Amino acid sequence: MPPLLPIMRDRKRVLVRRAIDKSQIELLCNACGLGNPLQEPQAVSGGLLHGLWRLNTTQGTFALKQLNAVIMQKPFIHDSYRLSEDIAQAMASQGVPAVVALSCNGDPLQEIEGATFIAYPWIEGETLSAEAVEPERARLIGALLGRMHALHLQFPPLPLPEWEHFRDDDWDLLTVHAYDAGIAWATPVRAVMHKLIEWSHLSEQAGERLSHAYVVSHRDLAQKNVIWQDEHSPWLIDWEAAGLVNPTMELVSTALDWSGLATGVVREDTFVAMVESYVAVGGIVQDAGIDALHGVMGIWLNWLVFNMRRSLGESIFDEEERQVGICETPLAIARLRTLAHYAEQWASWIDRWHS
Secondary structure, eight states, X not given: OOSSOOOOOOSSOOOOOSOOOHHHHHHHHHHHTOOOBSSOOEEOOOOSSSEEXXXXXXXXXXXXXXXXXXXXXXXXXXXHHHHHHHXXXXXXXXXXXXXXXXXXXXXXXXXXXXXXEEXXXXXXXXXXXXXXXXXXXXXXXXXXXXXHHHHOOOOTTOOOOOOOOOOHHHHHHHHHHHHHTTOTTHHHHHHTHHHHHHHHHHHHHHHHHHTTOOEEEOSOOSGGGEEEEETTEEEEOOOTTOEEEOHHHHHHHHHHHHTTGGGTOOOHHHHHHHHHHHHHTTOOBOSOHHHHHHHHHXXXXXXXXXXXXXXXXXXXXXXXXXXXXXXXXXXXXXXXXXXHHHHHHHHHHHGGGBX
């Protein structure tokens, strides 16, 4: 899970995009052979970047994702989404329970009346909250992660992760602009600016040590991205962040997510169960735990910067998205505080398997 743009969404808030109009639905159904709609699409909650709908048609039930219009303006982003779906398809061909986008005329992305859509088969089941799960479920996820890492899939076009460089004065400028704009998080964030600078340096130093090893993987395997048909049958969704990642850093990030990081209280038995199953199927803990923890802090620093900037109105779709940025900023700070406070303790847990 490299610091490109982490997509970490563990709160039940949804960005409601402009409603899909009837003509868009008809064009999408015709292009992808989805049948005739039986009713209006139903909005599905959970995402902080894209819109998601459930569509019932004469051919079945589908999940429609409308990609964030601002993000889709970035250079080469369409190819990036196509590549992520290629990764999901490759994983599925190797027996990984990956939910793969429907290919419409050879392309998973559909441009319809200025909007970009991806259609998926609908998987009936449940996603879990961001609270700690029982060790049994953690073992299943750890085994899946270990299997994916052990595949060592080769995708020549994949770019190497770029480790974000956080300039000290960037934190100063962002908080000053937020204060001038009257944004509530300006003062509390400015109060921990010395910590932000310290954490930034630690994450950059860790990035230098973690750059020796990469594998192709999901990079966002939190609870929200796993649908459980039953307690033994997980399906992995939302592959849009898929790419190269340091395996130890992704293992630590995933283990913390499933062990309750969002609550501030991480269960050791759940964490250990995930790592044990990861190693049992061929996963290797190659890097020191503290480097992996500082790498995870870099992910959250990048998410923090992204939300600080959209709080200030940069590259946003609408005012609602700006408000999400305002809400997410203090939550990211809280997560970083927790990571910093427990970094040494959690690093000792992973170091039990460090080869």
